[in-house]
Amino acid sequence: MDKFLLQQQVLERLAEDLERVEQAARAAHETATHEENIAENKYDTLGLEAAYLATGQARRAEAIRQAMAHWRQFRPHPYDTSRGIQLGALVCLTDADGKRQQLFLGPDGGSMTLGSGTQRVQVISGEAPLGRAVLGKCEGDEVSIQIGAIRQQFEVLWVQ
Structure with missing residues (x-):
């Protein structure tokens, strides 16, 4: 089994996840900032809830970007019996x-x-x-x- 191919599949899956999360963040941001969602009283919290959701989605997108950066830099090495199982195995x-x-x-x-x-x-x-x-x-x-x-x-x- 090719470790490089596995690494590429991880990066592709992370890219797909990032795209979905970014779309969700944009949708939540649009909902939060839409003029029809301006709170009219203290019980009208749709805009506030959407803002919290947009913030969470933005954080998740940043975490995925960080994971992608780590996976791009990752270089699996051949197994070395003297060191035992290491990252990349x-x-x-x-x-x-x-x-x-x-x-x-x-x-x-x-x-x-x-x-x-x-x-x-x-x-x-x-x-x-x-x-x-x-x-x-x-x-x-x-x-x-x-x-x-x-x-x-x-x-x-x-x-x-």
């Missing part, structure tokens, strides 16, 4: 039931599931609980995470 885990999952560790802001052919790859950051758990591990190592009251165990099958 493509990892295959298996659980106790034999169910496999593939992870691509990257910078913050790119948490999503991508398809590559018939395979699914979960993109996570090194700050995610599972991301933190696999950092520094090698093929054959056990990985354990606690999610609520449940402890999940995985084995690292392979790393690229």
